[in-house]
Amino acid sequence: xxxxxxxxxxxxxxxxAHATTxxxxxxxxxxxxxxxxxxxxxxxxxxxxxxxFLSVGFAxxxxxxxxxxxxFLNGENAELLNTYFxxxxxxxxxxxxxxxxxxxxxxSMKGTEGWPANLIVTPSxxxxxxxxAMSTADLGRLLVTASNRWANERAAVTAEARDIVAKxxxxxxxxAPGDVDATTLDAVVEELAHEFERTKSLSAMQTGFxxxxxxxxxxxxxxxLIVETLQKxxxxxxxxxxxxxxxxxxxxxxxxLPDQALLGLxxxxxxxxxxxxDLQFVARTTFDYVLxxxxxxxxxxxxxxxxxxxxPAQGPVFEEGAFYLWQKxxxxxxxxxxxxxxxxxxxxxxxxxxNRPSLEHAGLxxxxxxxxxxxxxxxxxxxxxxxxxxxxxxxAGWNGLMISALARAGAVLAEPRYTEAAADAAQVAxxxxxxxQKKTLSRSESGTPALAEDYAxxxxxxxxxxxxxxxxxxxxxxxxxxxxxxxxxxxxxxxRYRTGASAPLEGLxxxxxxxxxxxxxxxxxxxxxxxxxxxxxxxxxxxGMIFQSQGARMRTSGARLAQLASAVESSLRSPSIVVVTxxxxxxxxxxxxxxxxxxxxxxxxxxxxxxxxxxxxxxxxSLPFTAALTGDPKQTITYTCSNxxxxxx
Numbered sequence: 001x002x003x004x005x006x007x008x009x010x011x012x013x014x015x016x017a018h019a020t021t022x023x024x025x026x027x028x029x030x031x032x033x034x035x036x037x038x039x040x041x042x043x044x045x046x047x048x049x050x051x052x053f054l055s056v057g058f059a060x061x062x063x064x065x066x067x068x069x070x071x072f073l074n075g076e077n078a079e080l081l082n083t084y085f086x087x088x089x090x091x092x093x094x095x096x097x098x099x100x101x102x103x104x105x106x107x108s109m110k111g112t113e114g115w116p117a118n119l120i121v122t123p124s125x126x127x128x129x130x131x132x133a134m135s136t137a138d139l140g141r142l143l144v145t146a147s148n149r150w151a152n153e154r155a156a157v158t159a160e161a162r163d164i165v166a167k168x169x170x171x172x173x174x175x176a177p178g179d180v181d182a183t184t185l186d187a188v189v190e191e192l193a194h195e196f197e198r199t200k201s202l203s204a205m206q207t208g209f210x211x212x213x214x215x216x217x218x219x220x221x222x223x224x225l226i227v228e229t230l231q232k233x234x235x236x237x238x239x240x241x242x243x244x245x246x247x248x249x250x251x252x253x254x255x256x257l258p259d260q261a262l263l264g265l266x267x268x269x270x271x272x273x274x275x276x277x278d279l280q281f282v283a284r285t286t287f288d289y290v291l292x293x294x295x296x297x298x299x300x301x302x303x304x305x306x307x308x309x310x311x312p313a314q315g316p317v318f319e320e321g322a323f324y325l326w327q328k329x330x331x332x333x334x335x336x337x338x339x340x341x342x343x344x345x346x347x348x349x350x351x352x353x354x355n356r357p358s359l360e361h362a363g364l365x366x367x368x369x370x371x372x373x374x375x376x377x378x379x380x381x382x383x384x385x386x387x388x389x390x391x392x393x394x395x396a397g398w399n400g401l402m403i404s405a406l407a408r409a410g411a412v413l414a415e416p417r418y419t420e421a422a423a424d425a426a427q428v429a430x431x432x433x434x435x436x437q438k439k440t441l442s443r444s445e446s447g448t449p450a451l452a453e454d455y456a457x458x459x460x461x462x463x464x465x466x467x468x469x470x471x472x473x474x475x476x477x478x479x480x481x482x483x484x485x486x487x488x489x490x491x492x493x494x495x496r497y498r499t500g501a502s503a504p505l506e507g508l509x510x511x512x513x514x515x516x517x518x519x520x521x522x523x524x525x526x527x528x529x530x531x532x533x534x535x536x537x538x539x540x541x542x543x544g545m546i547f548q549s550q551g552a553r554m555r556t557s558g559a560r561l562a563q564l565a566s567a568v569e570s571s572l573r574s575p576s577i578v579v580v581t582x583x584x585x586x587x588x589x590x591x592x593x594x595x596x597x598x599x600x601x602x603x604x605x606x607x608x609x610x611x612x613x614x615x616x617x618x619x620x621x622s623l624p625f626t627a628a629l630t631g632d633p634k635q636t637i638t639y640t641c642s643n644x645x646x647x648x649x
Contacts, residue, residue, distance in 0.1 A: 021091040021093070021392075021444075022059035022091075023059040023089055023094075024036045027072070027089065030073060032078045034088070035087065035089070036091075037054075037091070041086055041088045042125070049123065050085055051086070052088050052120070053087045053120055053143075054102060054118065055088070055118050056099045056115065056116055056117040056118070057089075057092060057115040058092050059392050060303075060304040061115045061116070062252065062307035063114065065308055066133070067116055070135065070136055071135060071136045071138075074136045074140070076140060077143060080144065080147065081143065084150070085143070085146075085147070092115070093303055093304075097503050101505055101508045103117050104508045104510070105168040106127070106132070108168035109127070109130060109164055109168075114133070115133075117130070122158055124158075126161035127161060128160050130142075165508075173560070176551070176553035176556070177495070177548055177552060178550075178554075178555065179551050180568055184554050185565060185569060187555040187556075188213075188562070189213055191557065192206055192559050194559075201233070203513075203514075204263045204265065205563045206559065208562070210226055211226060211273065212570070213565075226270060227274055227276065230267060230279060231278060235365060236358055237250055238250045239282070240255070240289065240324065241357040241358060242357060242380045242383060243285075243292075244284075246263050246286065252307055253307035253321040255305040257290070257294060257303050257304060257401070258515065258516045260286050260287075260402065261398070261402040262405075264287050264290075264405045265409075268280075269600055272599070272600035290406070291421050293305065298428065299428035300394035303391075303392040304391065304392040305388075305389045307389070309387050321356065322354075322386075323387070323388065324357075324383075326349070328351055340375075342372060343375055346368065393444060393445065393446075394445070395444045396433050396441055396443055396450050396458055397443070397456070397458065398516070399425055399461070400460055400461040401460070401461070403464065404464040407422040407465040407467070407469070408468065411468040412598055414594050419468050422461070426465055426474065433445070433450070439480075439484050441454055451500045452485060452497040452498060452500045452520075453499070453522065455481055455485035457517075457522055458481060459481045463478045470607065472618045472621070472622035472623070478526075479530065482539070490542070496520040497523055512560040513562050513564060518563065518564070520564070521561065521563035521566075521567060522563065524543045524564060525566065525570055527543040528540060528567065528571055528575070528603070532575035532603065533577065543571060546564070546567075547564070550564060554568075569602070570603050576601075576605070576640055576642040577606075578596055578640055579607045579609050579639040579641060580607070580638050581611065581630070582611065582635070588636045611631040625644075
């Protein structure tokens with residue numbers, strides 16, 4: 001059994017090296033003759049006049065893994081799939097636009113959320129049957145019914161599929177242009193308040209928007225609510241209490257890179273505003289997790305860690321969450337009775353069960369970062385020796401989000417490890433994923449063309465890296481990628497960026513800032529920041545067009561457009577550039593930069609202007625206005641520049 005698992009793992013990684021994703025590679029030896037999503041599979045369905053069976057998911061999902069082991073490895077189901085269908089795997093990390101299209105249809109058909117999303121679609125790509133995660137028997141019944149209907153009622157099935165797609169289009173959020181001003185943001189806050197009453201939670205992007213809104217409006221009630229919500233999340237089982245970082249949801253174990261970037265930034269910004277050490281602790285442990293577990297052995301960051309891992313049993317088996325669970329006797333044996341008792345109390349652990357550590361209340365966070373820290377480190381050291389969950393390969397956009405977060409954290413916390421990791425990832429991305437001659441970006445090393453979101457997120461990371469390292473090469477690269485994004489994806493007729501994807505069916509994708517921010521939402525902030533740095537008004541105007549394209553929708557569905565609302569908030573502030581002139585090797589210059597970076601000020605850029613030499617020449621070439629700023633070898637001088645004028649502080 002162990003040898004077979006090793007062989008399968010080796011085969012999977014070998015296939016991955018030959019331009020396919022783990023979601024596909026892990027199923028390469030299955031009895032189902034899976035095809036990867038693409039033109040070849042679609043043409044095969046059309047030529048054979050068979051429907052496609054689409055299984056939409058991703059490698060780190062436990063439900064996807066479980067259905068593969070239980071339902072798809074069943075011989076009868078495999079035979080049905082191979083004989084009457086063209087079975088196709090759609091990796092939602094590699095093809096998010098395809099995944100979102102079919103997930104929207106399945107929600108409309110069945111009210112089904114989550115993964116895998118399984119749909120049976122005509123050769124014209126219109127679904128007529130489907131479901132979520134299914135048992136072996138349920139899948140068999142679905143396949144038999146669908147194949148019989150396709151053989152005997154084809155005209156009716158085709159008409160039904162068209163009606164299903166039409167219904168899903170009617171349920172999609174339409175683009176709704178409208179004027180945008182401060183009252184638009186008031187409406188977003190009101191919508192978020194209703195959403196919070198229902199869920200008692202805020203997403204990282206919603207938190208970021210509310211922090212900016214509260215700062216501008218001096219809304220006294222919002223900040224305590226935000227902090228309390230972040231503290232509760234930090235105490236919950238969604239946060240990995242030992243290793244740092246966040247699971248995708250409270251009742252699942254997979255860890256996704258965008259969650260670490262977005263939540264890490266939310267805690268970092270909340271700490272900057274409040275000075276609460278618990279918030280800084282959560283931010284640091286989140287970023288430390290990423291550097292420890294998602295970075296090796298490449299400079300890029302892996303997309304996720306699986307919900308499951310191999311554990312010893314009667315032969316190695318996959319178990320959900322086994323990597324993170326503890327029996328009380330394990331802890332007592334490791335720590336001794338006294339120290340173990342304190343851990344049991346803080347995490348309310350029970351006898352005879354596998355415990356997933358979570359705090360009884362947020363007030364106990366202080367104990368975990370102080371008195372209990374040595375015991376928890378021992379537990380973490382032991383846990384890291386368990387068989388690790390597999391990791392998903394990197395994608396450009398998600399790396400851009402993490403580069404942004406780490407570059408900002410490195411500057412704010414004066415933590416070189418974070419800045420260096422961000423710079424390493426950016427360098428690798430621009431070496432492996434960016435073709436400088438063709439000026440094209442790949443979404444991953446499989447060679448899939450990048451989407452607008454990949455460009456936007458990577459541009460955002462490069463801007464943050466410029467401000468974190470003060471190296472103008474990152475700003476120049478950000479401008480290059482922004483210009484290319486404009487050329488490839490900007491659609492002036494609708495006032496936003498097209499995704500760049502060939503969505504299988506039109507009118508089903510709703511631009512939103514849900515699990516990850518939308519391309520136009522990220523781009524809007526990038527455009528404002530680049531316009532402030534370079535003086536290019538076309539970029540600021542383009543951001544305004546993005547706001548206008550979703551203005552009316554923001555007033556009615558603002559909770560789903562929080563990142564865009566943050567960009568609008570940024571547009572209401574006067575941008576400034578703080579230029580520090582001095583010798584970067586001197587403590588005085590370092591201290592001045594550290595003090596400025598620690599202050600939370602949205603729409604403020606920080607620039608280091610050396611007194612002389614190639615470093616100064618490169619910066620002046622990139623930002624010509626800095627040529628007029630004089631320095632003094634005897635002291636560090638700071639200038640604040642806004643509206644085309646620089647004043648010495």
